[in-house]
Amino acid sequence: xxxxxxxxxxxxxxxxxxxxxxxxxxxxxxxxxxxxxxxxxxxxxxxxxxxxxxxxxxxxxxxxxxxxxxxxxxxxxxxxxxxxxxxxxxxxxxxxxxxxxxxxxxxxxxxxxxxxxxxxxxxxxxxxxxxxxxxxxxxxxxxxxxxxxxxxxxxxxxxxxxxxxxxxxxxxxxxxxxxxxxxxxxxxxxxxxxxxxxxxxxxxxxxxxxxxxxxxxxxxxxxxxxxxxxxxxxxxxxxxxx
Amino acid sequence: xxxxxxxxxxxxxxxxxxxxxxxxxxxxxxxxxxxxxxxxxxxxxxxxxxxxxxxxxxxxxxxxxxxxxxxxxxxxxxxxxxxxxxxxxxxxxxxxxxxxxxxxxxxxxxxxxxxxxxxxxxxxxxxxxxxxxxxxxxxxxxxxxxxxxxxxxxxxxxxxxxxxxxxxxxxxxxxxxxxxxxxxxxxxxxxxxxxxxxxxxxxxxxxxxxxxxxxxxxxxxxxxxxxxxxxxxxxxxxxxxx
DNA sequence: TTCGCATTGTGATTTGTTTCACATGGAATG
DNA sequence: CATTCCATGTGAAACAAATCACAATGCGAA
Ligand SMILES: NC(=O)c1ccc[n+]([C@@H]2O[C@H](COP(=O)([O-])OP(=O)(O)OC[C@H]3O[C@@H](n4cnc5c(N)ncnc54)[C@H](O)[C@@H]3O)[C@@H](O)[C@H]2O)c1
Ligand SMILES: NC(=O)c1ccc[n+]([C@@H]2O[C@H](COP(=O)([O-])OP(=O)(O)OC[C@H]3O[C@@H](n4cnc5c(N)ncnc54)[C@H](O)[C@@H]3O)[C@@H](O)[C@H]2O)c1
Numbered sequence: 001x002x003x004x005x006x007x008x009x010x011x012x013x014x015x016x017x018x019x020x021x022x023x024x025x026x027x028x029x030x031x032x033x034x035x036x037x038x039x040x041x042x043x044x045x046x047x048x049x050x051x052x053x054x055x056x057x058x059x060x061x062x063x064x065x066x067x068x069x070x071x072x073x074x075x076x077x078x079x080x081x082x083x084x085x086x087x088x089x090x091x092x093x094x095x096x097x098x099x100x101x102x103x104x105x106x107x108x109x110x111x112x113x114x115x116x117x118x119x120x121x122x123x124x125x126x127x128x129x130x131x132x133x134x135x136x137x138x139x140x141x142x143x144x145x146x147x148x149x150x151x152x153x154x155x156x157x158x159x160x161x162x163x164x165x166x167x168x169x170x171x172x173x174x175x176x177x178x179x180x181x182x183x184x185x186x187x188x189x190x191x192x193x194x195x196x197x198x199x200x201x202x203x204x205x206x207x208x209x210x211x212x213x214x215x216x217x218x219x220x221x222x223x224x225x226x227x228x229x230x231x232x233x234x235x236x237x238x239x240x241x242x
Numbered sequence: 243x244x245x246x247x248x249x250x251x252x253x254x255x256x257x258x259x260x261x262x263x264x265x266x267x268x269x270x271x272x273x274x275x276x277x278x279x280x281x282x283x284x285x286x287x288x289x290x291x292x293x294x295x296x297x298x299x300x301x302x303x304x305x306x307x308x309x310x311x312x313x314x315x316x317x318x319x320x321x322x323x324x325x326x327x328x329x330x331x332x333x334x335x336x337x338x339x340x341x342x343x344x345x346x347x348x349x350x351x352x353x354x355x356x357x358x359x360x361x362x363x364x365x366x367x368x369x370x371x372x373x374x375x376x377x378x379x380x381x382x383x384x385x386x387x388x389x390x391x392x393x394x395x396x397x398x399x400x401x402x403x404x405x406x407x408x409x410x411x412x413x414x415x416x417x418x419x420x421x422x423x424x425x426x427x428x429x430x431x432x433x434x435x436x437x438x439x440x441x442x443x444x445x446x447x448x449x450x451x452x453x454x455x456x457x458x459x460x461x462x463x464x465x466x467x468x469x470x471x472x473x474x475x476x477x478x479x480x481x482x483x484x
Numbered sequence: 485t486t487c488g489c490a491t492t493g494t495g496a497t498t499t500g501t502t503t504c505a506c507a508t509g510g511a512a513t514g
Numbered sequence: 515c516a517t518t519c520c521a522t523g524t525g526a527a528a529c530a531a532a533t534c535a536c537a538a539t540g541c542g543a544a
């Protein structure tokens with residue numbers, strides 16, 4: 001039972017969602033196959049990931065849905081109130097706040113920070129907006145451990161420094177600035193411009209190889225394995241190889 | 243000069259951004275070291291990535307900034323107009339449309355699709371909003387090859403099917419539904435809820451190990467390598483090992 | 485009760501990616 | 515002109531992650 005990797009943590013949340021659905025349907029047991037299909041990975045991958053939980057299913061029955069849900073929750077979700085803050089109430093900042101509000105039982109966005117005085121002291125989706133200048137104080141007072149960065153690129157490092165100095169240990173960064181943070185602070189970068197570039201790139205490639213390989217407008221056959229769960233190599237799968 | 247991997251494409255866009263900055267500063271040459279520092283990767287990684295471009299720098303001078311910029315553009319960016327569409331003009335859909343508009347020379351969001359009749363036929367950020375029912379027709383007519391999915395989870399597969407049937411070959415998917423698409427269609431999933439869970443997880447872990455390892459409120463030292471460029475293992479780096 | 489079978493858990497293997505390490509070579513210096 | 519320095523390009527090694535393959539297991543049918 002060794003430590004879970006970055007990717008395993010991500011997949012566990014996918015299994016969790018699938019299991020919740022199964023539970024809602026009244027299923028009490030599930031095989032690795034089924035979870036694999038729902039999360040678009042292999043069955044072996046599912047079993048490996050579940051190993052880190054220390055929970056075992058039984059052959060012939062598979063995994064007990066309720067128990068597995070509980071194990072994943074105990075492993076990846078906070079067991080007691082954990083707080084987050086968002087800096088930058090612009091386009092994505094607002095969308096994220098709205099989206100994340102009330103989504104996880106023990107994970108709450110309890111503060112937002114702005115540089116624009118227009119927005120100070122207002123309640124946005126039930127969450128108080130403070131001046132970025134008081135961020136250190138608020139973060140410490142409320143015990144916030146997670147920070148979401150939705151400020152302009154040029155401000156990102158500055159706000160990250162404020163966050164880290166105040167005790168934040170995990171940052172979800174939407175700015176396209178690679179952040180410098182002390183060892184031990186976890187940063188996950190989400191670079192949407194890059195993602196779009198990449199999708200456009202592989203879309204072009206797909207068009208190119210299609211034209212090169214197929215005689216005419218051959219219809220694409222529905223071979224489920226085509227997609228590319230974020231974080232993997234593109235489906236360079238040869239198409240309809242018949 | 244073998245094919246570029248998913249991750250190489252992503253990093254190339256980072257080098258590109260760094261190079262543009264250098265160019266703006268008047269630099270005409272750059273070493274792999276420098277690019278590595280700016281993109282938070284190793285110098286060897288930079289050289290490896292650049293290999294796929296077929297461009298060579300010179301020892302003692304490094305890479306010619308202008309030429310390298312051009313090579314990256316020629317390799318990863320569209321050489322002629324490429325079009326994209328967004329489905330779902332809700333929270334993120336709107337933020338994305340605004341953000342992506344006019345950002346890349348040859349990549350344009352030229353249409354958006356909605357199910358809500360309130361939004362039909364309006365111009366949003368200069369982009370026409372159509373009924374999802376006419377998506378097939380519009381996509382074919384305009385030659386759109388990239389689709390962005392910002393619709394509710396339950397609608398994602400349906401819209402993806404419409405997209406694919408109309409000829410879209412790359413999808414940026416914000417819904418948390420794993421999509422089934424034919425082989426050859428590239429899908430990049432962005433699961434923000436998962437990312438937040440993960441950041442929260444590693445933030446908790448960081449707090450835990452800190453408490454376990456450090457005697458008291460030892461200050462974190464600014465060791466630049468601490469962060470975690472998305473897509474990698476968390477900085478399980480031992481902290482201040484003195 | 486026994487057998488057959490489908491499924492789990494995991495060692496071994498493969499696959500893919502990053503890093504190392506060094507031969508190569510251009511530029512500057514004396 | 516020779517020598518020194520440093521950075522590049524790349525084969526080889528190291529590493530990480532996913533997959534394979536199979537022994538172990540327990541259920542249900544006979
Ligand atoms: N909107 C998108 O879809 C999108 C997509 C990809 C990346 N991004 C990135 O996200 C970041 C924000 O994007 P946006 O579109 O929401 O921008 P935006 O301009 O709409 O919002 C930025 C907000 O941050 C506030 N702000 C500025 N400096 C601040 C500071 N020091 N402290 C606190 N708040 C501060 C501004 O007042 C503004 O409200 C940018 O780095 C951008 O590159 C946005
Ligand atoms: N908002 C966020 O920050 C955020 C974060 C993570 C994930 N997501 C995901 O993104 C998706 C959309 O989120 P949102 O917050 O923008 O939701 P939203 O409800 O604000 O927007 C969805 C939009 O899609 C439209 N729509 C519904 N069915 C459609 C169809 N068949 N064709 C075209 N348009 C249709 C709706 O009219 C609505 O305008 C969801 O899957 C959500 O899980 C959103």
